Amino acid sequence: MAQITHTYILCILFSLLILIVHSKQLDQKKPCKRFVVYYHDILFNGTDAANATSAVAVNQTNLGKFNHGMMVVFDDPLTKDNHLLSRPVARAQGFFFYDKKDALNAWFAFTMVFNSTKHKDQKKPCKRFVVYYHDILFNGTDAANATSAVAVNQTNLGKFNHGMMVVFDDPLTKDNHLLSRPVARAQGFFFYDKKDALNTWFAFTMVFNSTKHKGTINIMGADIFAEKIREFSIVGGTGDFWMTRGIVSVTPDTQQGNYYFRFKMDVKMYECY
Numbered sequence: 001m002a003q004i005t006h007t008y009i010l011c012i013l014f015s016l017l018i019l020i021v022h023s024k025q026l027d028q029k030k031p032c033k034r035f036v037v038y039y040h041d042i043l044f045n046g047t048d049a050a051n052a053t054s055a056v057a058v059n060q061t062n063l064g065k066f067n068h069g070m071m072v073v074f075d076d077p078l079t080k081d082n083h084l085l086s087r088p089v090a091r092a093q094g095f096f097f098y099d100k101k102d103a104l105n106a107w108f109a110f111t112m113v114f115n116s117t118k119h120k121d122q123k124k125p126c127k128r129f130v131v132y133y134h135d136i137l138f139n140g141t142d143a144a145n146a147t148s149a150v151a152v153n154q155t156n157l158g159k160f161n162h163g164m165m166v167v168f169d170d171p172l173t174k175d176n177h178l179l180s181r182p183v184a185r186a187q188g189f190f191f192y193d194k195k196d197a198l199n200t201w202f203a204f205t206m207v208f209n210s211t212k213h214k215g216t217i218n219i220m221g222a223d224i225f226a227e228k229i230r231e232f233s234i235v236g237g238t239g240d241f242w243m244t245r246g247i248v249s250v251t252p253d254t255q256q257g258n259y260y261f262r263f264k265m266d267v268k269m270y271e272c273y
Helices: 001-010
Strands: 012-020 033-041 054-058 071-079 090-098 107-111 127-137 146-150 165-173 184-194 199-209 214-224 228-241 245-256 258-271
Touching: 033 165, 107 184, 107 214, 127 245, 214 245
Parallel strands: none
Antiparallel strands: 012 033, 033 071, 054 071, 071 090, 090 107, 127 165, 127 258, 146 165, 165 184, 184 199, 199 214, 214 228, 228 245, 245 258
16 A cells, blocks of 8 residues: 555645636636635544544545545635644535546545635525425335435444435425425435534435426535525536526425435526526
8 A cells, every 4th residue: 555655644735726717707817706725634544533534435446556436525624824723714525536546536526614704695596496305215124215325334433424425316396295296306415524513415416307397407515404504506507407506595394313304495596598
């Protein structure tokens, strides 16, 4: 494992230069917002749970010698300077995995979570609708009714299911009745990403196939349990929702044990074509 020892060092530090450019002006040279933060990652080594901010959730494959397939789930601090102990201005919650057999290379997907007194004024959406999301977790016997299942077991970091991944194909209905006819389906996954509290990260696609709507809406974001209303980002779409962007406001509607929960999803699109 000598060629990949950097994976196990105490801290991985990135400098992230954030450039935000309005998507309707693709030739724009100057970003409308810009800032720099430093990303710190401390990989769990089996004993340093107090300091660790990430852990291996999926082990490497046997393809090559560069950790191919290994997936790491993280909840990492972001600071204004490059000092690990500086006060975080935000957190990066998500995952990365190694994807090459012949060289070190990683692929990232994460959300920057900010929690401050600054708020952006809300614009009026160009499209808006509400759906209810139903998830029935497979308990080992109810295959006929289940719509999701645990695909990756939790790590040993903390006591809040860190690293556990659930893959789902869940119905979306107009009202809050589980047995109502679905208007679409939510297909994707979520995983638990914090060691000291319940928190999940979602990535999924709303799939529409009816006489009223055809197409998809791609959604991702941090499901922050401490928030009464969570917000996911709409990052794109196809068909009737081609290249759309916006926000999904998610409100927990009910939960029955560990095997069924329902979200109310207020879907607001701010770019419509």
